[in-house]
Ligand code: ATP
């Protein structure tokens with residue numbers, strides 16, 4: 290990390306407290322804190338929101354921690370969702386319209402004897418808070434800020450790691466990484482989204498917890514992978530993913546050199562997680578079953594994204610780079626799907642002459658039945674063919690002609706061609 294990168298970061302806990310005290314917390318969050326405080330529950334902002342505030346980055350979700358139990362939180366606020374009661378988490382909805390904010394309030398994890406009905410002493414509160422922070426995943430995520438007292442709590446060196454750009458487990462790394470397999474994914478994802486490096490002991494602990502990673506639900510792995518691939522430079526998370534041995538547990542083990550080339554290539558692609566995933570799997574294009582195994586067994590992309598990755602990783606797309614014949618280019622683009630063309634060209638790292646050759650071949654040309662100058666309705670009105678499979682076959686045959694010669698995409702020419710095709714079919718004895 291260069292000097293200019295951390296120039297805006299607080300250099301001490303005092304500076305951090307001042308910065309956070311000046312931070313513009315949403316009024317609704319302050320109100321939630323006040324309500325909890327008035328009911329006798331001290332409350333702090335924790336996790337990613339504190340981290341991102343210190344970094345001067347926008348953060349989407351607000352995590353509060355307090356001694357209040359989920360039941361108490363639900364009694365205090367009219368609009369709540371029991372998002373994770375078993376983990377002590379309740380979502381509170383506050384404000385309306387543009388000021389609507391949701392916040393997740395979690396009961397301090399793993400503390401005993403704190404909630405005995407009396408307003409607790411500061412010392413007991415701090416003990417419960419430190420207990421909670423000790424159970425969080427990484428030091429940069431284990432800082433807390435009390436928005437009412439303006440006290441900043443950082444007992445695990447989070448600020449130092451934030452300044453150094455390091456993702457480090459809280460406490461003993463191997464125990465923490467084996468406790469929860471998702472943490473390995475979160476570690477490399479945070480490396481990518483923050484542009485940080487992985488602390489060496491934490492990396493070693495990940496390598497020792499790959500069997501635990503295997504047990505994490507694919508949906509949760511997918512969520513982290515999507516965040517990682519959406520980062521400005523995914524390689525910051527992909528290199529540690531490779532070095533720790535996670536690669537084969539999240540994707541698949543293929544030839545090291547092509548993995549390295551793929552990692553370098555994704556940073557240059559548009560920030561589109563699906564396209565970037567396709568680029569990572571591109572080296573396996575000769576074995577599509579391997580790609581399907583990743584998409585169906587390791588990750589859990591949406592149906593649409595799955596199809597897009599499969600289309601983008603078809604080996605035949607490569608022909609786009611070398612084919613000169615405009616009709617052949619149009620056939621390839623039609624087979625791929627025009628909406629995927631720009632992603633495919635980015636994945637193939639097509640140069641400007643190639644791009645203009647392809648654009649030239651496709652400009653104004655119909656590549657799908659919907660883009661043709663006539664449709665089933667015209668064939669029906671002209672009594673050329675009744676609805677049914679014959680009509681579908683006829684439209685496909687016309688599309689082939691139009692892709693071959695775009696100027697044939699004109700109403701009268703197409704109707705004539707349709708009549709000719711029907712007559713041909715009749716004389717060849719196959720009928721309609
Ligand atoms: P972002 O919101 O940018 O995805 P985040 O760090 O805020 O990142 P959340 O999922 O919102 O992630 O989690 C909020 C906080 O909860 C984290 O900052 C961390 O302190 C804690 N946390 C989340 N997941 C885990 C986990 N698997 N193990 C331990 N602590 C966790």
Ligand code: MG
Nearest residue numbers: 336337338350
């Ligand atoms: Mg968060």
